Amino acid sequence: EAGVTQFPSHSVIEKGQTVTLRCDPISGHDNLYWYRRVMGKEIKFLLHFVKESKQDESGMPNNRFLAERTGGTYSTLKVQPAELEDSGVYFCASSQLNNLVYNEQFFGPGTRLTVL
């Protein structure tokens, strides 16, 4: 079974440009999360989808970030316009939806974003 995949693995853009990151969760996983780690900092939660709905977007830093999950399958995270402080590694994770037990989150390899 394929794990969580993310595309691209690396992206280098200039300040002010737009970048779109993609995450394909494990098939059948209704929970999808975005996290990021900026240089020297801890991994921070950005937002959580349940199927196509945003369950929690409290971690989104500002309105330059837009996440979508149309159809409840893959998700995209768009940064527009990108700023220098957006550089870091963006992780996507997915898990099964089961209210009775804890389901581990499976993480993708991350997208390394560099804004110049």
Next chain:
Amino acid sequence: DAKTTQPTSMDCAEGRAANLPCNHSTISGNEYVYWYRQIHSQGPQYIIHGLKNNETNEMASLIITEDRKSSTLILPHATLRDTAVYYCIVRVVFAGTALIFGKGTTLSVSS
């Protein structure tokens, strides 16, 4: 969420047991202890979780003190591939809870 305290770094010889401590003295009754790790350049990986009983799986063992104020993750026979940052996370568990990562413990396993 309860705050956790972990040592910044630890060393372990290959083949020996690695015991990683975590202090969570403000843990509440409905909060679980989770452990994840991040091997360099990879995404975090789930290891184990528990409420109050000791837990064991194919990767590790989790020992939680009776008062639940601290726990220890045990890798029984550490290998070089276990070199990673280990995160102890305390959260209320329900479906879909996001993870809150701290600084973790950098474990270095050497031959």
